[in-house]
Amino acid sequence: MPYLFLKQFISPLSKPEDNLIHSTSSVMATYQEFIQQNEDRDGVRFSWNLWPSSRLEATRLVVPVSCLFTPLKERPDLPPVQYEPVLCSRANCKAVLNPLCQVDFRAKIWACNFCFQRNPFPPSYAGISEVNQPAELMPQFSTIEYIVQRGPTPPLIFLYVVDTCLEEEDLQALKESLQMSLSLLPPNALVGLITFGRMVQVHELSCEGIAKSYVFRGTKDLSSKQIQEMLGLTKAAASGQQGRPQAPQDAAASCRFLQPVHRVDMNLTDLLGELQRDPWPVPQGKRPLRSTGVALSVAVGLLEGTFPNTGARVMLFIGGPPTQGPGMVVGDELKTPIRSWHDIQKDNARHLKKATKYYEAMANRSAVNGHCIDIYACALDQTGLLEMKCLSNLTGGHIVMGDSFNTSLFKQTFQRVFSKDYNGDFRMAFGGVLEVKTSREVKVCGTIGPCVSLNAKGSCVSENEMGIGGTSQWKVCGINPSTTLALYFEVVNQHNAPVPQGGRGVIQFVTQYQHSNTQRRIRVTTIARNWADAQSQIQHIESSFDQEASAVLMARLGVFRAESEEGPDVLRWLDRQLIRLCQKFGQFNKDDPTSFKLSESLSLYPQFMFHLRRSPFLQVFNNSPDESSYYRHHFVRQDLTQSLIMIQPILYSYSFHGPPEPVLLDSSSILPDRILLMDTFFQLVIYHGETIAQWRKAGYQEMAEYENFKQLLLAPLDDAQEILQTRFPMPRYIDTEHGGSQARFLLSKVNPSQTHNNLYAWGQETGAPILTDDVSLQVFMDHLKKLAVSSSA
C-alpha cells in the first residue's frame, strides 16, 4: 500500500512542526488507528469521529458530519453467513439486528437501537445465550454479510453495444477484445450483442446457420414498448392462449438475444469476427452517422422487457460522438466542431440540453431496472461523454476514455473489468440498494456517488439536502469493491436537549445486492460514534477530525456543485469553507497572519484544498467537457485513497542518493539527476531529469559497468508496473524526460513554487521553473492566513 504514507507528507505550512507529525501523540495515534481500523473493518471514513451534540454546533464545524462509505469493501476475512438477517419488527424501521443492540438472552428479546422496539428472536434463535451468540451480535461483526437463499438466482447479463463506425484497425482491436472477454465470462452468464452505426442491429444469437439480427433505424426515438414489440418480446404474452407453453416461449423469445456464453461462444466469436465496419458511405466533410442514442434505447428496452430487476451490464463501446437521432451530440458536418466549454458557457451547444435530457431519462430507466451502463469511449476527439456521463453516473457503470481501442490502455482496462477476487468471483455486483438508518439525533441529508435516489422518505431523512437527498435509500446498479459513496448527515439534536449520557449516535448501512455469483446478499454495517459537546470538548472534536476524509468529502460537494454551477462560484464556496474552518480551528492572533497555526489534525487540509482548486475536477481550462466529465465521474466513486491521489498526485523520486522516496509535489522536486514517478490516478508519468536523460541517451545503461544506472532506470518502471496492474481504469502511462513535450503532465501538476517570476528569489540550488502565472502553494497559504486572521472576514 504505497499510498499510506500520504500522512507523511510534509506540508510547507507545517514544516516547523515536522516532528509533531511524526511524533505519535497519543490522541493522534488513537484516532489514526481508530480511523484505520474502522476503514478496514467497515469501509467507513467519517469527517468527524466525535459528533457535536447539537445541530448548531454541528453547523459551526463547517465540515458536515459525513462519511465515505465503501459498501462492498473487500473483506476476505468476512465469510458471509448463510441465513437471513433478523429485522426489527416495526414496519417503518426494519433495522437489522446488530452488535449494538441490547439483548435479553433470557427473554429471547432484543431491542432495536434505532427505534427502541423490543423484538423477539425468531424461532431459529431459540438456542441463543450469552455464550452462544449469533455472529451478528459479536462486536467484530459490525459489518456482516448475509446470503439470501430465497428466490431465483438469475444469471449475470452482459450486453455489448458496439459502435461500428470505427477505423478498421480500431474495430479489429475491439473485436478481439470482445472475443477475449467471452472467455472471461462465467459460462452461465447471458451475453447479447447490439451493433450500431447508421442503423442499430440487435443480433439474435440462438440461431444456427444464418446470423440474424433485428435492425432499427438510427433516427427514431422508440418507446420501450415499441422496441419490445419489434423484437417480438411481447408476442408470447399477446398471442399465447395456453398458459403452460407460454412460459418457455417467453424465455425462448428473450433468449434469442441473450444467450448463455457456454452455448454461443463459438457462434458469437464468429459473429464478432464477421462484424463489418458500418457500410454506409461517409461523404467527404462528414462524420459517420452514429446512432448511439437509439442503440442505447434498444439495449435498455431489451433488458427492460426481458430481465427487469436482474443484474445486467450494458457495455457501450463508442468511437465517436452520436451524430443522429435522439441523443445526438453533434451534427454530421465536420465543419461544425463538437461543443467545447467555451461553447457551453456561451450557450452555444445546440444539442447539449436535449441530449443530456435524453440520456438522463435513459439512465433513470435503466437504474429502475437495476441495469448498469458502462461507456468505453475511445477516440481522439470528444465522444459526447458530457451528455452521456449520467448513464454511468446514475447506474454505477464505468466510464473509460482512451484514444483508441487499439491501445493497451483500453485493452487492459477492459480486461480488468472482469477481474476476479480471491474467491474467483467477479469484482462486481449488481442491483445494489443502499439503505441508511440513523438513530434519532442524526438524519441523512444525501449521497454523492454513482447512485440514484429510490425516494424512500422516512424519519431518518433530513430536509436539508446535500447531494442526492430526500431519501434514505439509493440504488447503485453497478457496484464494485472500490465503489465509495459520500454520505452527509445532519445532527438534528437541539442545542438545549441534552444527549443522553454515554449515548452514541448510530448509523446502519444495509446494502442488498446481487453478488457476481448470482447470489442475493445483504451486507449490514452498523457504526456508532460518541457525542461530544462542542463547547466543552472542542479539542476532542478537533482531534477526531479526519482531514483526508474531509478533504474528499468537501471535494465531492464541490464537484457535485460544479455540475450545476459556474466554476468560479464553486471555488469561492470552497475558499469560504476553508477560511471558515481555519477561523474555527486555527490558532492565531487577530490580524496577525504570522501567528496563524493549525493543529496537526488539520494541518494538511489547506494543502489538499490548494491542489483541489487546481484539479481538473474544478478547473475546466485545458480540458474538454468530455475530459472533465470523465475525471469527475471517477472522482465521485473512488475510495478515499484514490480520491486523494486524484486531488493531490503523489511524486516519487529515484536517484543514486538513496532509496526511492516520496517528494513534495513541487517544482523544486524536479532535479536533473533524478527520475520522478508521478501518479495522478489518470496518468502515470515517469520523468527523467536532464542529466539522467542525457545518460540514457548516451546509452550508459547498456554498459555492464553502469549496471547500477540500468537498475535506476528500471526502478520507477517496476513501481509503475505495480500501479498499472491494480488500477482501474488503467492510467495513461507516460515516459518522458526533461524538455520532453509530455513533461507538461508533470509540470502542470506540481506546485509552481519556482516560476519565471521568482526563479532567483527563492532557493537556487534546485528545481525547475514552471512557466505559469498560477499562484504557488506559498502564496495561497499566505492569503489564507491573512484572511483567516482578518477580523473583517
Add this chain to the structure above:
Amino acid sequence: MNVNQHTPMASPYGQPQPGYGQPGYAPLDGGYPAPYAPYNGPSSAYQPGAPPQGYSPFTNFPSKAVVANPVSDLSSPLDLGPARGPPTSGTPPVSAPQPYNQYSQGDMQNGPPPLTQAPPRPAASQLYNQGAVNLSGPQPSYPQNYGPQPSMQQVTSQMTGMQITSGAPTPTGPGYAPPRSSQHPASTAYSAAPPPSYTQAPPPASPAQTQPPPPSGPAASQQYYGGPPPPSQQPFNSSLPPTSQRQFPSPGLPPSSSQQTFPPSSYSGPVSPPSQAPAHPVSQPQQPFPPTQPPFSSAPPPVSQPAFAPGPPPPTQGSFPPRAPPPSSQPGSFPPPGPPPTSMPSGQYPGPMPPQQQPPPSQPHPYQSGPPPIRTQMPPTSMAQSNHLPPGSQGPPGPPGPMQQPPSQPGMQGGYPPQQNGAFGQGRGPQPGYAGPYPGQPNYGAPAPAPAPGPAAQKRLDPDAIPSPIQVIEDDRAKCTEPFTTGVRGQVPPLVTTNFQAKDQGNASPRFVRCTAYNVPCTADMAKQSQVPLAAVIKPLATLPPDETPPYLVDHGEAGPVRCNRCKAYMCPYMQFIEGGRRFQCGFCSCVTEVPPHYFQHLDHTGKRVDCYDRPELSLGSYEFVATVDYCKNNKIPQPPAFIFLIDVSYNAVKSGMVNIVCQELKTLLDYLPRENPEMDSVVRVGFVTYNKVLHFYNVKASLAQPQMLVVSDVSDMFVPLLDGFLVNVNESRLVIESLLDQIPEMFADTRETETVFGPVIQAGLEALKAADCSGKLFVFHTSLPIAEAPGKLKNREDKKLVGTDKEKSLFQPQVGFYNTLAKECVAQGCCVDLFLFPNQYVDVATLGVVPVSTGGSIYKYTYFQAQSDTERFLNDLRRDVQKLVGFDAVMRVRTSTGIRATDFFGSFFMSNTTDVELAGLDCDKAITVEFKHDDKLSEETGALMQCAVLYTSCSGQRRLRVHNMAVNCCSQLADLYRNCETDTIINFFSKYAFRGLLNNPTKAVRDTLINQCAQILACYRKNCASPSSAGQLILPECMKLLPVYLNCVLKSDVLMPGADVSLDDRAYLRQLISGMDVTESHIFFYPRLLPLTKLESGSLPLAVRDSEERLSKGGVYLLETGLHLFLWVGASVQQELLLNIFGTQSFSQIDPSLTSLPVLDNPFSQRLRDIIESFRAQRSRYMKLMVVKQEDKAELIFRHFLVEDKSASGGASYVDFLCHMHKEIRQLLS
C-alpha cells in the same frame, strides 16, 4: 332478329330480285344495271339455282340461306349496299332504289322467272346473301367459301365476309389503289365495262331470271359446281395456293382492297366504278393512284390469289362441295351485285357472269362459276394485263370458269376483259382471297339483294350466317402469304392471328404499333360523327420473331440524337431535308432546323440524303438511339438495375409450399437474369427479402461464409438496414445465395405468423434501390390481405352486396391512398413492382395492384395455390418474368403531326403530366394504348404522323431511346375510314377504356356507353357509307363485321358482368391485367381459340371452330385457349382411339380430371397434341395451365364460360341475341 328478318326479307327480296333483274338496273342506270346485272345475274342465278340446289343438295345451304339471310342482310347487303352505294354516288342511290325497283323490275324482268320461283327467290334472296358472299369473294371465295363453308361458320363467314367485304372491299380498295392504277384504265375500262355490263347485265339478269326458272339448271350448275369446283378448286388449290399464295401472300391484302375497289369500280362499272374505284384507291384520286397502282397491280392480283389460296381454297376444298352450292347461291347473290360490276369491269366477269347469268342454270355456277368465270376471265384478263400471279392463280380457276362462262359470254369477256381483266385480275385475286372484300364488292350489287332475301326467308337467325371470327381469321391468314412491308402509308396490317413477317420500310411494324384506323378522318367532325376511336396500341419493346431484325441501335456519340428544334421530335424518315441537306423540315411541326455539321450529308437528285439507307433513323420506322448523359436522371450515367425478391414467409406461404418452390427455383433462375449479350454475365444485381409482419433483409456479400439476416420490425417507417451486401452480383455471391435459399424454407418451416404487411415491403425495395441509386424490379411473392399494423394496412371489404350497385365502382378503387403515393415514389426511382399473389381468400387486388400497375409491373395470381398442381404454371411465369427483357425508368412520349394529338393513355404506367408516360419498368409484353383526338384539320396529302419515343435504361444499364414512327392516311370520306380499320385494335381500346371507366362509373353505365358507341359507329356507317336499304337490314362494314361479337365478349367478361362465383379479386385482377395487354393478347382473351382435335396433322393446326357449344361434338376432343387458361374438353362419347392416344386410357370415365399435363405417350397424336400445347404456351406471356374438362363434369361450367358466343351463365347475351340488340340500337339511332 325479327326485324332483321323482316326487313331483310322485304328489301332483300325486292332488291335482290330486282337487282338481279338487271333489267331494273339497266333501266335505271346503264352502267349500274350492267354491273348489277351481271352480278345480279349470277346472284339471281344462284338464288334461283341456289334455293333449289342449295336446299336440296345442301342442307346447310338452306339453313345458311335462312341464317344467311339475316346475316347476309346484315353484312353483305348492308355493306354492299352502303359501301358501294355511296361511292357509286349516283349509282348507289340507284342501286338502293334499284333493289326495290329491281324488285319490281326484277319481278318485272326476272320477275317472271322469279315469280315462278318466287318462293325460291326468297331463298334466292338468301341466295343473295350468298350472293353477297359471292360478291365478297364470289368468284374466288365462293369456291373457297364453299370449301370452308362446309362448316356453317365458313359460309357465314364468307357471307359475312362478303358483306363485310363489301365494306371492306372499298376500304381495301384504297390499299389496292395502286393496282387500280392499272385498274384505272380498268376503271375506264369499267366505264367501258359498264356498258358492256349493261349489255351483259341484261344477259345476266336474264340468265338469273332464267336461271331460276331452270332450277334444273342450277342443279346442273351444281353439277357444274361439282364439276367445276373440283377442277377449279383443284386448280385453285394447286395453282392458286402455290402461285397465288407464294406470290400473293402479302399482296393478299392489297388485292383484297383492290378487289374491293375493283368491285366497286366494277360495280359502278358504269357510273360508280370510277367513283368507287377512286374511293378505294383514293376513289377520286384514282388517277393519282394509278401510278401507285402499277406496282400494286402486280401485287394485288397475287394477293387476291393468295388470299384465295390460303383461306378460301382450303375451305372450298373441304367444304365446298357440300356447301358450295349454298354459298354459291348466296355468293350468287353477291356475285350478281359484285360480279356485275366486276364482271362489268372485267371482261372476265362479264364473261363468266354472262355465262353464269346467261346460263341461268349456271347461277350456282355464277357463284361457283362466278369464281370460275372470274378465273376464266381472270386468266384472260390477268393474262392480258399481267400474266403474273393473277393469271396463274386465276388461270387455274379460270379455266373451269372460263370454260363454262367464256363460252357463254365470250363477247363480254372480249370487250371487258382487257380493262376489267386488269381490274378483275386484281379484283378477283383479292376477292377470292378476300372473300370478304370481294363480297363487299359484290355486296355493292349484292347487298341489297342478299339481305332482303335472306332475312325474309328465315325467321330465326342462323348462327352460321352471322359474321364468323373464325372465317375472318382464316381469310386473313389465307391472304397473307408475303411479308408485310410497312412502307406504304395507311395499309392495314394482317390480323394478329395471322402469322406474317413484317418488314420495316419506314413505319413501325405492327408488332410495335397497331392502330384502330389506318385512315384517319381529316376533320374532328368526321371523327366525331363516326365515333370510331382513333387509337394506337404501342408495344415499344415487343419481342420480334427470329426472322425479323430488331431495331438498330444508332449511336450519335456525344452530340446525341438529332431533333427538331421546336417539337423535339427525333430524326426520322418523315423529316424532309432541304437546302441541299443543310436543313431539315420537321414532319410533325414543320419547323425548319439546321442540320448539325457532323450530321450533314448531301442530297441526291430526288431530294433524299445520299446516306438515307445507311442510316436507320432515315429509312426505318423503328430504331434506337444511344442516349447521352443529358437524357439520364440527375445527369448521371445510370447504374445497372437490380432485382429484389421479396418473399412472404407467413404461415400460409410456407404451408402452400410457395416459399420452398420460390427458393428452389431462384437458385437456378438467377443464372438467367436478363442480359443483352448472351455471352456476358448479366450485370443485374440481386437482393433478397422475406417478410411476414416484419421484414427480413439478407446480407449475401460474397465475403461472408453464411448469409446474415437483418430483421426490420419498424414497419411504420421502413428503411433499408444495410447497403453493402444486400444487392450483389450473382456470380460473386453464388455460394452465399445458395446457402440462403436453402435455409429460408427451413427457417420459417415452423412459423406460426399469419399476419403480413405489404406497403412496407414495397417501401423496403424502393428504399434499397434508392440507397443503391439504381432502378430495378421488385418481385413480391405475397399471400394474404395485409392486416398487420403498418402503413398500407387493409381491411376486408369484399361485399357481394355492392356488386351491381352504383357503389360497385368503389370496389375497384384502392382502399387507401397510401399505395398511390407509394407508386409515385416508385416511379420516381424507377422501381418496377411485379406481384405474385397466392391468395386463399380476399386480398384486395384492387388495392395491392396499384403499385404494380402504376410502375409498369405485372400481377400474377394463383388462387388457392397448391404446390402439386400450380407449381408448373407459377414457375414458368416466374421464369419468363425474370428472364424477359425489360427497360427501366422509362419515359414515353408520343408526338404527332399538327392536327392530331395524343390525349389519353391506357396501360400500366404513371403520368405526372398530360404528355409523359412514365414507366418504372417496361417489359416486352407491355402495351400502351394511346388515344388521339383532333385539334385541327388534317390533310390527305401529308397524312397523320406519330412518333413514339421511349427513353429507358436497358438491363445492361445503358440509357437508350427507342423510337417508333407511324404514318397513317387521312381521309375525307368516311368510307375510307371504315374500310381501313382494325376491329381487334378497336376492341383493345374499348376494353381498356371501359375497364378504366369502371373506376368512376357504375358498371351498367360503362356497358351502356360501350354499346352506344358501337351502335353509333355502325349506324354512322350505315347512314353514310352503306347504300340505302331497308332499315331492317343490318349492314356491317367489312372491317368491323366482328365488332359486335367481340364487343359482346367484352361486355360479357367477368369484369363487366361478373358471374356469381367470380370474386372481386378476380375482376380487379383481370381489369388490371387487360390494361397492359396488346392486341394479340386481348384478342385471344376475349375470343378464345377453340380447336377440334379429332385429327391432327403435323405442320398445321386444325381449323378452329367458333366458341359455341353447338360446335362441340360429343365425339370429339377440343382444346380451348384463352391466353390465361387452356382447357382440354373431352366429349362424352369420344372415340376410344382418341382416348388411347391422348390419355392412354380406355374409357371416358378413367380420365383423371385433375390432370394438369398430358401423359407422355409414344404415338404421333399425343406427340403432336403436346407439341401444340407447348407452342401455344410459348406464344403467350403467361403460362397456361391445362385443365382437362370432361363433358357433363362439374368443371365444364368453367369451360362453358369461355364459349363466348353462347349465353353466359351470368346473363351475358349470346352472339345472335346481341347482334339483334345491336341492330335494334342502330335502327333507333338511324330513325
